[in-house]
Amino acid sequence: AAMLTPSQAGFRRLLPLLRPHLRQLLMGAICMVIYVLSFPLLVQLAGQLFPALGSRDLNQVLQLIGQGVLIFAVQKVAQFGQDSLLAGPALQVSQRLRRDLFSTLQTVELGALEKLSAGDLTYRLTEDADRVSEVLYKTIHDTVPSVLQLLVVLGTMLWLDWKLTLAILLLAPLIVWLISIFGARVMVATERSQKKVSELAGLLGEAIEGLPLVRAFAAEPWLQDRFEQEIDQHRRARHRTYSLIALQHPVVGIIEVVGLFAVLALGAARIQTGDLDIAGLSSYLTGLIVLIDPIAHVTNNFNEFQQGQASLRRLRQIEREPQEPADPLDAVPLGTLRGDLALEGVSFGYDPSQPVLQKLDLQVQAGEVLALVGPSGAGKSTLFSLLLRFNTVQNGRILLDGCDLSRLRARELRRQVALVPQRTTVFSGTIAEAIRFGRQASDAEVIEAAHLANADAFIRSLPDGYATQLEERGTNVSGGQLQRIAIARAVLGNPALLLLDEATSALDAEAEAAVQLGLRQAMAGRTVLVIAHRLATVQEADQIVVLEKGSIVDRGSHDSLMQRGGRYRELCERQFIRDLQNG
Numbered sequence: 276a277a278m279l280t281p282s283q284a285g286f287r288r289l290l291p292l293l294r295p296h297l298r299q300l301l302m303g304a305i306c307m308v309i310y311v312l313s314f315p316l317l318v319q320l321a322g323q324l325f326p327a328l329g330s331r332d333l334n335q336v337l338q339l340i341g342q343g344v345l346i347f348a349v350q351k352v353a354q355f356g357q358d359s360l361l362a363g364p365a366l367q368v369s370q371r372l373r374r375d376l377f378s379t380l381q382t383v384e385l386g387a388l389e390k391l392s393a394g395d396l397t398y399r400l401t402e403d404a405d406r407v408s409e410v411l412y413k414t415i416h417d418t419v420p421s422v423l424q425l426l427v428v429l430g431t432m433l434w435l436d437w438k439l440t441l442a443i444l445l446l447a448p449l450i451v452w453l454i455s456i457f458g459a460r461v462m463v464a465t466e467r468s469q470k471k472v473s474e475l476a477g478l479l480g481e482a483i484e485g486l487p488l489v490r491a492f493a494a495e496p497w498l499q500d501r502f503e504q505e506i507d508q509h510r511r512a513r514h515r516t517y518s519l520i521a522l523q524h525p526v527v528g529i530i531e532v533v534g535l536f537a538v539l540a541l542g543a544a545r546i547q548t549g550d551l552d553i554a555g556l557s558s559y560l561t562g563l564i565v566l567i568d569p570i571a572h573v574t575n576n577f578n579e580f581q582q583g584q585a586s587l588r589r590l591r592q593i594e595r596e597p598q599e600p601a602d603p604l605d606a607v608p609l610g611t612l613r614g615d616l617a618l619e620g621v622s623f624g625y626d627p628s629q630p631v632l633q634k635l636d637l638q639v640q641a642g643e644v645l646a647l648v649g650p651s652g653a654g655k656s657t658l659f660s661l662l663l664r665f666n667t668v669q670n671g672r673i674l675l676d677g678c679d680l681s682r683l684r685a686r687e688l689r690r691q692v693a694l695v696p697q698r699t700t701v702f703s704g705t706i707a708e709a710i711r712f713g714r715q716a717s718d719a720e721v722i723e724a725a726h727l728a729n730a731d732a733f734i735r736s737l738p739d740g741y742a743t744q745l746e747e748r749g750t751n752v753s754g755g756q757l758q759r760i761a762i763a764r765a766v767l768g769n770p771a772l773l774l775l776d777e778a779t780s781a782l783d784a785e786a787e788a789a790v791q792l793g794l795r796q797a798m799a800g801r802t803v804l805v806i807a808h809r810l811a812t813v814q815e816a817d818q819i820v821v822l823e824k825g826s827i828v829d830r831g832s833h834d835s836l837m838q839r840g841g842r843y844r845e846l847c848e849r850q851f852i853r854d855l856q857n858g
């Protein structure tokens with residue numbers, strides 16, 4: 276029984292979620308009581324019916340059969356009531372669980388989130404959550420009445436012949452012990468096999484993303500092989516669960532049969548000694564037969580309970596991922612921003628012992644453009660993630676209009692800081708929805724944003740205009756169009772600070788010019804930090820900062836830096852050769 280404790284605790288934590296459904300549960304429970312109480316009546320009836328069969332009194336037999344039919348009818352109606360009333364609450368609980376977990380997922384720290392596999396998480400939130408709801412439903416509509424039925428019928432049997440019943444009950448600990456031994460193993464085996472399916476889902480996710488690449492490298496046999504290894508491991512893990520269950524059924528079955536024959540023998544002996552009559556034994560045997568069903572149910576459900584337990588544990592693991600830091604209690608409300616940005620001695624490392632940014636000092640006036648250049652790995656994106664407060668500075672401060680970023684509410688801050696990522700992704704939906712991205716904005720505001728981003732004209736030229744459906748990841752519009760949608764999405768809501776990660780992928784000259792125009796319009800009147808890859812961008816910037824290994828190694832305007840001939844000129848000459856050649 277000690278083995279059961281941790282597993283029960285998992286489901287017990289779900290019980291408070293049932294509270295809003297007490298009324299329905301109560302009505303279901305009433306049906307359950309009627310259902311369970313029908314069994315002693317049937318046992319009682321059998322005690323009259325079997326002796327009557329030998330009495331040649333057909334009328335009495337028919338009358339008793341009539342009573343039996345009536346009891347069965349009531350029983351089945353009650354069972355229907357119980358099953359249908361209890362399904363709702365069980366499903367509601369799993370919906371609640373899913374909702375809560377998804378909302379937890381939304382606030383998992385980004386660093387931790389990147390380490391999670393999308394396929395694995397998808398599996399947990401779909402299959403594992405389903406299994407939990409399945410088990411919960413089974414427990415309240417099947418396990419609970421089965422246990423009650425066991426108790427009531429055992430009570431009836433004790434009342435009929437307590438000595439005989441006590442003799443049989445000697446077998447009970449053996450059955451309970453066997454069930455729990457099997458149950459614990461089933462849980463372990465299930466957890467392993469669920470983990471395998473999850474890994475499979477993870478691999479599938481990767482494989483589907485990477486299929487074009489796999490094909491380009493003619494690596495299909497390698498991928499097929501990896502896949503086959505995974506499904507083979509999954510089959511083994513699953514097989515172990517099935518084998519355990521397969522073994523459990525005959526073992527428990529044998530005990531039941533032994534019990535039945537023992538009762539026949541003991542019962543015959545008790546009739547010889549006159550302690551029991553035929554009517555009593557008929558009732559008694561009927562009781563015993565009525566017991567077999569709930570024992571089988573409880574055993575099966577216990578296995579499934581253990582499987583659900585494994586799923587619940589996997590779901591709960593999501594809760595243990597580190598969460599984004601909470602907003603400060605005394606958060607400063609954020610008014611309309613001018614957009615003055617200052618960094619004072621900012622240091623940060625994903626691993627605090629290995630700083631990625633070291634003592635950065637920066638001043639950007641409202642409306643200015645700051646271009647960040649430097650080799651990859653210098654810490655440019657990391658600086659963006661600090662400005663969006665995806666990560667928290669370890670030393671120094673970041674000030675927006677003189678206010679420390681750490682004293683603001685993250686969501687309020689992020690409404691004022693817009694990001695145009697290097698590689699745009701959109702959710703499937705209409706173009707208008709992609710630009711709105713869940714924010715409150717009128718159609719006019721959406722159009723204005725698209726206009727600024729130089730996207731309005733091409734959107735209008737599409738057959739459905741702003742109502743055009745974007746496919747997942749925006750694969751049905753061109754790269755340049757998608758970038759302009761991303762720019763419109765960023766400027767909607769008129770953010771004070773624009774973070775721009777310039778795309779490196781080459782667009783054709785015309786598309787490039789369209790994106791550039793959109794960017795230039797979007798940048799006007801805002802403070803802009805741009806991770807620059809194009810010469811044109813840095814040339815127009817008010818300030819250029821060269822970042823290397825997390826420190827500023829050069830800063831100034833393009834002309835002054837070129838004249839001085841430091842790291843910047845070197846970088847320019849290396850990185851912008853293409854642009855220079857293009858003029």
Ligand code: ADP
Nearest residue numbers: 386625626631650651652653654655656657658
């Ligand atoms: P850049 O944008 O200039 O190419 P990054 O800011 O992406 O540079 O990276 C700076 C350094 O921080 C690199 O050494 C990189 O490996 C590391 N880094 C970036 N993101 C993470 C992360 N989520 N966890 C740990 N280290 C990271």
